[in-house]
Amino acid sequence: MKELLAQEGFLARYSTLGADLSFLLSILFTVLFLKAWSWAKKHKGNSHHWLILAAMVTMVSYFVFYYLTRRLGVLAIEGREGFGGPDWVYYFIFSPILTLHIFAVSIGLVMAFYMITLGFRAAFITNGRRVLRGGELKIGKKGFLIVSLGGLALFLIIALIRCNTIRCASIYISFYITLLVVIGIEKIIERFLLDGSRRHRLIGRFTMLLYLTALITTTSTYLLLYTIYPPSIPK
Numbered sequence: 001m002k003e004l005l006a007q008e009g010f011l012a013r014y015s016t017l018g019a020d021l022s023f024l025l026s027i028l029f030t031v032l033f034l035k036a037w038s039w040a041k042k043h044k045g046n047s048h049h050w051l052i053l054a055a056m057v058t059m060v061s062y063f064v065f066y067y068l069t070r071r072l073g074v075l076a077i078e079g080r081e082g083f084g085g086p087d088w089v090y091y092f093i094f095s096p097i098l099t100l101h102i103f104a105v106s107i108g109l110v111m112a113f114y115m116i117t118l119g120f121r122a123a124f125i126t127n128g129r130r131v132l133r134g135g136e137l138k139i140g141k142k143g144f145l146i147v148s149l150g151g152l153a154l155f156l157i158i159a160l161i162r163c164n165t166i167r168c169a170s171i172y173i174s175f176y177i178t179l180l181v182v183i184g185i186e187k188i189i190e191r192f193l194l195d196g197s198r199r200h201r202l203i204g205r206f207t208m209l210l211y212l213t214a215l216i217t218t219t220s221t222y223l224l225l226y227t228i229y230p231p232s233i234p235k
Helices: 017-041 045-070 072-078 087-122 141-162 166-192 196-228
Strands: 123-126 129-132
Touching: 017 045, 017 196, 045 087, 045 129, 087 123, 087 166, 087 196, 129 196, 141 166, 166 196
Parallel strands: none
Antiparallel strands: 123 129
16 A cells, blocks of 8 residues: 555656645545535535535545555654755745644644534524524533543554654644643633534634635645655655
């Protein structure tokens, strides 16, 4: 599998097949999320619901493919292996963009699962149409424990399988911390914004901004790695 993904790509001169496929997946799931958001604004609840689920499947496929199979994000953080440009570009341009990308995508991943859960909790079907229901909506202690402990188990399993350095494990630890932060923010928001439908709309806008940021930073890192500066990882 790794030998196949390391073969020459088809989008850029210095890219690999794995780089091109992960890049296209990232564009696809971001476009799907943004399109689903536009349908939500037009009150097309059914179309929004199914397209969001399709975007989630695409995004999970991207994460499995990109972070677990290729591990380019880990390589780029642990050193200069994935970047062939000069030091000043790496430290002042590439690294900040990559850091912002990882931040946006990691939070976006957590927010996607949270927003889908919130959507199911806040929506109901009437006359064949899926609409948001107004009213108080809170996450209980049981739900908090399930999400926090389940997330801890997931990230621990992935870290144990994929990592053999502290810096690598710190990435997955940061993902889990992000999950806890999001849940904590949710509990705070509940105190000031009890209405589940309004909360879903407001947090949805923030999540879409994350995906737009992820799309821009993904494109930037791809161009820097495979078009402007050839990668130093041997094919």
